[in-house]
Amino acid sequence: MKTRTTVMGGSRRLSYRTAVTAISAGLLLALGSHKAAADGPDADTTARAHQLAVSVCASCHGPKGNSEAPKFPRLAGQSATYLAAQLRAFRGQTRGDPDAIGYMWGMAANLDDKLIDALGAYYTAQAAGHIPVKDAALVARGKDIYEKGVASTGVPACAACHQPDAHGTPDFPRLAGQHTQYLLKQLGSFQNNMRDVAVMHGVAAGLQQSEMEAVAAFLQSQP
Amino acid sequence: MTRSRFASPAAWLAMLVPLYLAGAQTAWAVPSFARQTGMACEACHTIFPELTHFGRTFKANGYTLSSLKQVRDVDAAKSELLALSQMPPLSIMAQVSYTDLKKTLPDLSADGVNGKALNGTVAFPQQISLFYAGEIAPHLGGFIQLTYGNDSGSFGIDNTDLRFADVAVLSGDQSLVYGVSLNNNPTVQDLWNSTPAFGFPYAASNSMVSPLAGTQIDGTLAQSVAGLTGYVFWNESLYAEFGFYRSAQQGAANALTGAAGPLDGTASNVISGSAPYWRVAYEYNTGRHSFEVGAYGMDVKLFPGGSPGGEQLLSGKVNRFNDVAQDLQYQYLGDVHMFSVNGTRIHESMTLDASAATNAVANKSNDLTTWRLTGTYYYRHKIGGSLGYFDTTGSADAGLYPSPGEGSLGVVTSANNRPDTKGWVAEVNYLPWLNTKFTLQYTGFSRFNGGGNNYDGAGRNAADNNSLYLLVWFSY
Numbered sequence: 001m002k003t004r005t006t007v008m009g010g011s012r013r014l015s016y017r018t019a020v021t022a023i024s025a026g027l028l029l030a031l032g033s034h035k036a037a038a039d040g041p042d043a044d045t046t047a048r049a050h051q052l053a054v055s056v057c058a059s060c061h062g063p064k065g066n067s068e069a070p071k072f073p074r075l076a077g078q079s080a081t082y083l084a085a086q087l088r089a090f091r092g093q094t095r096g097d098p099d100a101i102g103y104m105w106g107m108a109a110n111l112d113d114k115l116i117d118a119l120g121a122y123y124t125a126q127a128a129g130h131i132p133v134k135d136a137a138l139v140a141r142g143k144d145i146y147e148k149g150v151a152s153t154g155v156p157a158c159a160a161c162h163q164p165d166a167h168g169t170p171d172f173p174r175l176a177g178q179h180t181q182y183l184l185k186q187l188g189s190f191q192n193n194m195r196d197v198a199v200m201h202g203v204a205a206g207l208q209q210s211e212m213e214a215v216a217a218f219l220q221s222q223p
Numbered sequence: 224m225t226r227s228r229f230a231s232p233a234a235w236l237a238m239l240v241p242l243y244l245a246g247a248q249t250a251w252a253v254p255s256f257a258r259q260t261g262m263a264c265e266a267c268h269t270i271f272p273e274l275t276h277f278g279r280t281f282k283a284n285g286y287t288l289s290s291l292k293q294v295r296d297v298d299a300a301k302s303e304l305l306a307l308s309q310m311p312p313l314s315i316m317a318q319v320s321y322t323d324l325k326k327t328l329p330d331l332s333a334d335g336v337n338g339k340a341l342n343g344t345v346a347f348p349q350q351i352s353l354f355y356a357g358e359i360a361p362h363l364g365g366f367i368q369l370t371y372g373n374d375s376g377s378f379g380i381d382n383t384d385l386r387f388a389d390v391a392v393l394s395g396d397q398s399l400v401y402g403v404s405l406n407n408n409p410t411v412q413d414l415w416n417s418t419p420a421f422g423f424p425y426a427a428s429n430s431m432v433s434p435l436a437g438t439q440i441d442g443t444l445a446q447s448v449a450g451l452t453g454y455v456f457w458n459e460s461l462y463a464e465f466g467f468y469r470s471a472q473q474g475a476a477n478a479l480t481g482a483a484g485p486l487d488g489t490a491s492n493v494i495s496g497s498a499p500y501w502r503v504a505y506e507y508n509t510g511r512h513s514f515e516v517g518a519y520g521m522d523v524k525l526f527p528g529g530s531p532g533g534e535q536l537l538s539g540k541v542n543r544f545n546d547v548a549q550d551l552q553y554q555y556l557g558d559v560h561m562f563s564v565n566g567t568r569i570h571e572s573m574t575l576d577a578s579a580a581t582n583a584v585a586n587k588s589n590d591l592t593t594w595r596l597t598g599t600y601y602y603r604h605k606i607g608g609s610l611g612y613f614d615t616t617g618s619a620d621a622g623l624y625p626s627p628g629e630g631s632l633g634v635v636t637s638a639n640n641r642p643d644t645k646g647w648v649a650e651v652n653y654l655p656w657l658n659t660k661f662t663l664q665y666t667g668f669s670r671f672n673g674g675g676n677n678y679d680g681a682g683r684n685a686a687d688n689n690s691l692y693l694l695v696w697f698s699y
Contacts, residue, residue, distance in 0.1 A: 054398050055390040056288065059280040059459060064396050068508050069276075071558065106261020109290035185558070 041118035049118030057119070060103070064126040070179035071099065077128030077177070080120030081170040087116045096196065097189035130177035133221040142218025145211055153206035158215065161199075166222050176222040183216035253356040253366070254658055254699055255312035256281070261290035264657040269554065269561050270601050271660070271698075272416070272425055276459070276506070276513055276554075279414040283400045283456045285388030286357055286364030303361065312357025316698035318349040322430040326687035329632040344430035346373050349694075352381060362389050374429050380446055380473060382420065383407045400456040408445040409468060409500055412452060415515050417550035417565040420445070423597040423611050424648050426662065428692040432634060435624050435672050436615055436642030438571040438591055440521045440546040447472045447492075452500060462504040467497035468521070488536045491529035495541045498523040504550075515552040520545070527577050540577040546570070559603055566596040571617075584622035591617035591642060604657060611648040617641070624672060626680050633681025641673030646685075662694040 041049065053065075057075075061067045065076035075083065089095035090108035111119070133139050147164070149157040161172045168174035175183065189195035190204040204212075257264055260281070264271060267278030274282065281288055289308060296305035322344045330338030348371070355367040368381035388402030404412040411420040419441045437443055452466025475490045476483060486493050504517030524541040548569040555562040573589040594614040601607030624637040650664035671678045671685035678685050 050396075051390075051392055054392045054396050055284070055400075058396075058398065059277045063458075069511055069556070071511070071556065102263035103266050106257075106263075106266075106290045109261045110292075181558075 041114055041121060045114045045118045046121070049115055049122050052115070053119060053122050056107075065123045066126070066129045067179070070181035072179075073182045074128065074178055075123040076126035077167070078120075078123050078174050079168050079170050079172070080117070080124040082168065082173045083120040083123055084116050085171075087111060087119065088113075091116075094196075097186065097194045099185075100195070128174065128177045128223075130223045131179070131220050133180070133217045135217065138214050138217045139221055140218075142214035142216070145215050146218055150206065150211060153208075155206045155211075156203060158203075166219055175219045178216075178219055180213070180216040180220045183219055184212055187212045187216070253314045253316075253354050255314040255354060255356045256286065258310060259289045259291055259308065259312050259357040265604060269556065269563060269599075270604065270607065270652070270654065271657075272421055273554075273563060273599070274414065274416060274421075275556060276508055279506075280400070280456075280459055282386075282414055283388060283402065283454070283462075284390065285362060285386040285402055286366060287362060287388065289358050306361050308358060312355060314354040314356055314698055316350075316352040316354065317696070318346075318351075318426060319695045320346045320349040320428060321693040322346070322428040323691045324431070324687070325689040326683070328432070328634055331632060344428075346428075346430065349373055349429060359385075363387050372429065380407065382411045382445070384412050386412070397458045399458075402454055404450070404452050404454065404464075404466070406450050406452075407448060407471065408442075409440050409448070409450060409521055410502075410519065411445075412450075412454075412464075413502065413519070414456075414462065415504060415506075415517065415550065415552050415565075416563075417515070417517070417552045417567050418519060418548075419567070419569075422567065422595065423565060423599070423609060424650065424664065426694055426696055427648075427664070427666070428690055431666065431690045431692075432671075432688045434615065434642070434644035435635065435637060436591055436617060436644065438546050438569045438593055439523045439544045440519070440548065440571075441569055441593060444468065444523070448494065448498075450500060454502075460506050460508075462502070462506070462517070464500075464502040466500050468494065468500055468523075469497045470494040486528075486537065488526075488528050490537075491527065493526045493528050493537050495524040495526055495537075511556050513552075513554040513556070516550070518547070518549050520547040522546075525577075527581075527583065535577065535581060540580050542577045543574040545572045545574075547572075561599075561601040561604070561607070563599045564597065565599075567594075569593045578622065582622075585620045585640075586618065589618045589620050589623065591615065597648075601652075604654065606651075606653050608649070608651040613647070614645045616643045616645075619673070631681060633679030633683050635672075636679045636681065637672040637674070638677060638680030639673045643670050643673050644668065644685075645670040658699060659697040660694075662692070662696065664692040664694065666690050666692070 060069065060072040061075050065074060065078070067074050086095060087108050090100055090104040091111060093105050146158045146166070149155045162168050162175050166174065166176035186195065187204045187207065190197060190200040193201055256267065260266070267275055267281055269275055291308040291310055294305065294307040294309060295303070297303055324342055327342035328340040330340050350370055350372050352368050352370045355365055358364050364386050366382070366384040368383060369378055370381035371378045384404055384406040386402055386404050388400060391399045391401065393399055406412045408420050410418040413420065416422055447470065448468040449471035450466055450468035452464050454462065454464035456462045470486060470493045472486065472490055475486055477485060478487050478489045498521055500521045502517065502519040504515055506513060506515040523544045525544065526537040526541055527535050528537055529535065546569055548567055550567040553564045569592065571591040573591070575584050575587055575589065578584040579587040592615065595611065597609055597611035599607065599609040619640045621640040624640045624642050626638060626640060627633045627636040646666060646668035648664060648666045650662055653661045667689045668685040669675060671688055675685050677683065
């Protein structure tokens with residue numbers, strides 16, 4: 001299990017002793033989390049997650065996480081860390097976009113941490129697909145925004161965090177191959193803060209609808 | 224064979240009357256499922272009671288998916304002995320309605336006086352139902368409905384479906400759901416809304432005039448049979464089911480002992496042995512679209528019974544009803560717009576050896592075909608409506624669809640002894656909340672019991688049975 005990166009801010013100066021203690025504790029935590037990540041979920045939990053993914057999650061998220069219905073995000077190849085963080089947010093009812101409330105708050109309510117991590121591990125291991133978009137001009141415009149941002153309105157390049165290939169990092173989700181409609185709905189939820197993520201709220205605030213549609217079309221078609 | 228004999232085949236009427244419209248009275252919307260899963264109604268329903276793909280898999284899996292805390296017990300070998308939800312899956316549902324017939328009915332109470340029944344029926348309630356709907360134990364779930372109806376004035380058993388289900392993970396991460404359903408209404412266990420038990424109209428007035436004819440599988444056997452069926456659902460797309468139904472009548476008693484059984488010749492329409500039921504369906508989902516095509520059927524052999532004089536014992540000749548049906552469903556589920564189409568065609572071949580032997584029917588062989596096609600649209604889960612077409616045709620039989628006798632007031636008779644009934648249902652719905660529905664419904668008949676004008680032989684027209692229906696329907 002990985003720990004989330006935190007950014008310390010403020011101008012208060014730490015004493016030497018406090019700093020040493022903090023660093024030591026941080027190292028211990030990092031080592032601990034590294035050990036947990038190396039161990040991975042036990043066989044029993046992995047089997048439970050596999051059963052759950054095939055018999056329950058697949059009804060909406062599709063076989064092996066490649067959903068057909070654009071209402072439900074594709075999970076195949078998604079970052080395990082990101083998936084686990086989202087499942088914990090559903091369980092804790094801190095992710096508040098409409099479908100999260102209607103579907104996932106209940107679905108995740110009884111998942112324990114081990115099972116959440118195992119589900120993340122299952123989906124990250126699945127082969128991700130993509131869905132071609134016919135409108136080449138739209139895709140090209142989306143690619144441009146994705147890679148460079150929109151300078152006139154101060155929208156940063158998506159690629160800076162989500163990576164040039166849109167495959168993401170452990171903390172920033174994979175967007176390649178994701179359903180256009182799902183991406184648009186999420187951007188809308190970031191804009192109106194139903195999904196309360198400060199960074200994405202800032203990024204999405206300056207995006208016009210046509211720009212979001214272009215980026216989403218590019219991402220859906222991105223392998 | 225005498226004419227008066229045709230005019231009063233009580234057993235036949237009991238068997239054939241309620242069907243298309245009355246069979247749709249019972250209704251289903253169960254918030255206890257939402258409480259159990261922690262998921263909103265929209266996960267399983269477009270608008271209740273129509274199921275989404277996820278709703279179908281939830282049902283196939285035995286209503287057992289739960290996010291509730293459990294009271295548990297295990298033995299020393301870690302074998303699970305108990306997993307009991309801390310909240311029982313109980314729900315209540317109520318329907319309050321108003322029905323206005325285009326032309327009221329003659330008043331039967333005052334013999335020889337040409338009176339009229341009071342039009343404009345207020346039903347308060349039309350129906351109140353109590354449900355146990357949810358998980359009973361791991362892999363075991365139930366949908367048990369007890370209903371008070373203003374027509375019977377009492378509580379009774381309504382649709383019930385007890386299920387055991389499990390799922391096997393196949394190679395390539397394909398799933399195979401398999402299970403068993405113990406239920407009291409053929410097709411109540413089905414996953415699609417194109418079959419009779421959960422088909423449109425989802426709610427209808429019980430103060431309308433019901434046509435004489437309907438097939439066995441189309442609600443005729445509801446709550447008077449018990450069926451045990453086994454099913455498989457492969458990869459959430461290919462579905463197959465097979466099982467048997469046997470009579471399990473409510474309120475019937477053995478004439479000799481007064482006990483609840485065994486059934487004797489005083490009971491009507493008792494299934495000889497067990498009646499096989501079968502179902503196959505294929506569902507294909509792509510994008511926001513879901514398609515289903517399927518077939519289902521039942522082969523029922525009935526002893527007519529209903530003759531205390533011993534004229535028709537529960538042995539010997541039977542009336543055989545072989546129902547074969549096809550169905551289809553299409554759903555489009557958008558975030559703003561939802562659209563669905565349901566349809567079915569049911570064909571029934573009757574071989575009425577038992578009734579022919581006592582001259583209760585004119586023909587030994589008859590047939591009946593019912594078509595039904597419905598389109599439904601909703602905007603933002605709030606406002607929507609349905610338009611449904613229905614059409615039943617079949618062979619003429621003076622015993623099954625009797626002409627009015629001497630002094631008869633008609634209405635439930637057929638001048639030409641034909642079953643043909645045709646018309647449409649249009650309704651508009653408003654849901655301020657997902658568990659509260661206001662409905663304005665109009666049912667129009669172009670043909671009723673065989674005819675348009677003077678269909679009953681007593682001067683009533685098919686369109687006189689048109690009805691306006693206002694309904695408040697909520698569940699909690």
